[in-house]
Amino acid sequence: MFRGGSHFREIIKDYSIQEGFKLKIIRKERNRITYKCEAECCPWRVHGSPTFDRVTYMLKTLRNMHTYLSMTKNRDANSIWFGKKFEAFIKENIKVLGSVVLRQCGINVPNHTLYRAKRYALNIRDEDHKQSYNKLYKYRHIIMENPNPQIPTSFQRFYLSFQAQKAGYL
Structure with a gap:
């Protein structure tokens, strides 16, 4: 099933x-x-x-x-397939990926395909970041909407902190 x-x-x-x-x-x-x-x-x-x-x-x-x-050569084993199948491994170490693929799948893969697979695996996560940046404009619009016109509203600063920076500071 x-x-x-x-x-x-x-x-x-x-x-x-x-x-x-x-x-x-x-x-x-x-x-x-x-x-x-x-x-x-x-x-x-x-x-x-x-x-x-x-x-x-x-x-x-x-x-x-x-x-x-x-x-030992298969056109179906393209960079998208490698990116999905070996995403975690690609992120760790690209140098030994070719030998692991040869051992597990019996396919000789050119280096440019391995690098494309790595790029594909890394770009999957970037889409989430791009979507979150698009939310900043909506956030600004919500802040700028003022239910009480007698109180002035201004958007002065924006603070961004990455998890690694936060952990290092703490």
């Missing part, structure tokens, strides 16, 4: 990269998704479709037999 169609596709993609084969989409509709191995003579095939609730996906067919050698 899967949380939805996107979760089903994500898990199947992870599995194909892990097992060393390339996926080919046979059918990708709203109500069903079917993949097969890209190799012509390989019988591997998977089919999923929604259950009665129309949200949860279920694996309906799985022919789990491969008749070829696995490959």
